Amino acid sequence: MTMTTSRRGFLQSAAAGAAVLLVGVRADGVLAAGTDTAQDLNPFVRISADGRVTAIVKHFEMGQGPTTGLTTLIAEELGVTMEQIDYAFAPSNPQVYNNLLFGPFQGTGGSTAMANSYEQYRKAGAAAREMLIAAAAQEWGAEAAELDIVDGQIAGAGQSAPLSDFVTRASAMTAPTEPRLRQPEEWRLIGKEGAVRRKDTPSKIDGSGLFAMDIQLDNQLVVVISHAPRMGAKVAGFDASGAEGMRGFVMAKALPDASGVAVYAESTWAAISARDMISVDWDMSNAENRSSDQIREELLAGVNGESTYQNWGDQAATAANVDGAAKVIDKTFYFPLLAHAPMEPLTCTIEPREDGGAILHDGAQFPTFGHMTLSQVLDLPMEKVEVRTVLAGGSFGRRANPTADYNLECAMAFAMTDRTRPVKLVWTREDDVRGGYYRPAFAHRVRVGLTEEGKILGWDHRIAGQSIMKGTSMEQMSVKDGVDHSSVEGVADRPYAIPGMAVGLTDHEKATSVLWWRSVGHTHTAYVMESMMDLISEETGVDPVALRLSLLPGETPAQTRMAGVLRRVADMTDWDAGAPEGRARGLAVHHSFGSFVAEVVEISGGEAEPVKIEKVFAAVDCGVPVNPDVIRAQIEGGIGYGLGHAMRNEITLTEGEPDQYNFPDYEPLRISDIGGIEVAVFPSMEAPTGVGEPGTPPSAPALANAIARAGGERVTELPMLTQVDFV
Structure with missing residues (x-):
């Protein structure tokens, strides 16, 4: 119930x-x-x-x-x-x-x-x-x-x-x-x-579960927003004459911050239809006008120059050690913007109270942000604002943004009425995919110096990307000495005992509104770390499992637990016996949100044949496993989410305007994309840690490593579809 x-x-x-x-x-x-x-x-x-x-x-x-x-x-x-x-x-x-x-x-x-x-x-x-x-x-x-x-x-x-x-x-x-x-x-x-x-x-x-999109209150208005086509554009004027006389259309008003035009109607379809008939003039003078290629080049330049912030180690000394090494592995990686794309687009409803207060009905991931937003916009004391949380059809971080953007839009739209009728805000799928608040694009350049014997002498790791936390209410918690930890997590705090490592970060100029995305910075840092591990394995001839275990000597609890899941997934797959005939396996292990996850992706195809993901094996140590079945489901979901985006997805900009609009060109993973998933949950008495996100980071690098082991290209730029054919 x-x-x-x-x-x-x-x-x-x-x-x-x-x-x-x-x-x-x-x-x-x-x-x-x-x-x-x-x-x-x-x-x-x-x-x-x-x-x-x-x-x-x-x-x-x-x-x-x-x-x-x-x-x-x-x-x-x-x-x-x-x-x-x-x-x-x-x-x-x-x-x-x-x-x-x-x-x-x-x-x-x-x-x-x-x-x-x-x-x-x-x-x-x-x-x-x-x-x-x-x-x-x-x-x-x-x-x-x-x-x-x-x-x-x-x-x-x-x-x-x-x-x-x-x-x-x-x-x-x-x-x-x-x-x-x-x-x-x-x-x-x-x-x-x-x-x-x-x-x-x-x-x-x-069907009795109440989701945010299900809210239907007596006498409610539905509002959709005509959003700016580019980040930073403002409404200069609009013409609603094309919607006049349409059945169900009520009115259209520019939002007070000029970020869009609110279109009101008696039903969702009427609001969407009326919006299509309204023309808006946009002031583009302060809008983003760069295209993805330019942003990519700027990020790559950021990792090829001097880093603004050094988060770990002595970068100059490390670079010198790498330059003087017997062997050097030098790789550059690029990760595009990504949308969250939950199944339920953004929506919420504001209901007037008889005492002049207001009720926010929402799949409220951060109730505090919505509560404060309504209080400020509607000029109400906090005690006169209620937040009634209902189920949400996914989020992956999108519903929890410091600006409470969709709550803010609904509050502004409600404030522009006489406040006697409930107002329900609805975003379409196109609004959601094109609406910003993306996982930021990132570039990495890693130079690893090895001795003649194959030992790591130095690891020079440089990262460039747009900060998620800076300029938000979360900055004080996440930014230290100029470094947004979410940009370097998974590298600067890795459990691996890597000698001579330095991490440098360059913040990139704002390209669009960015936000945490399932597993935040680990989405790109795990890919780079685990790809580099396999590159070192290839260069030195050391088995991928053995190489990783050699860098996890058990000097810290994190190293011991990470080695534990690595050994467990190796046992699950009988790693030493090798992959079945006609198949190849790739490995990745990562520590995020307090949990440790190792994954092996088994594929068929590769090189000249299309790649098919036959099976994924995963071992997870998340402390006390309160609900093992829920843990398995979350690891499975995280694997699918990570693989689907790495295989196919990106948001590209043309002169600042997103190119993708819906699932036909931002395609979610399909059940048929993965043959099967097997998850082993570690018994543990450590305090419980996260499971919603830790399954995502190792999935893509494990797939990339499998593709390379099958004779395919080493994929250093996502999505993979630009270089790899999938079944």
């Missing part, structure tokens, strides 16, 4: 029952409990008088699984089955529901949902368990230590009763500040194969 609610609505529904036990934290972060009258309490767990449990999920669901993972933690600690617990999305309140790894923001991203919530949700569930047991112990005159909750029943000391019998008594108790967490040997759900089914799957199958 899926629910969406505001804090006020949550408390009102809580008050409807005879008794409700809420367990969560106060605004100061202290674990607390109470009933619906506890106005300073924001709960993670709600238990109604009939014993029904609801997990209040602070991370939104875009397919990655927090509605299952976080409910699993509470169900495990509390002692209920997964059938006895529902979930509801938390209201917007960054003081309580903030992402502990982001700071004062409530948001989902960076594969942090489980990493930042693991202890928090377990403690909330454990506190509820101890309070209910204490209530039963009082009533039965028993020792609390004799009792436990199993499948929703409190039992022990010769007694047994459903937990619902003790909700009223427990709701009057004080929450324990440090409840006892169940030990791994007590777990019935966490880490258990086949023990948990996804909570959001049934509603997606039967």
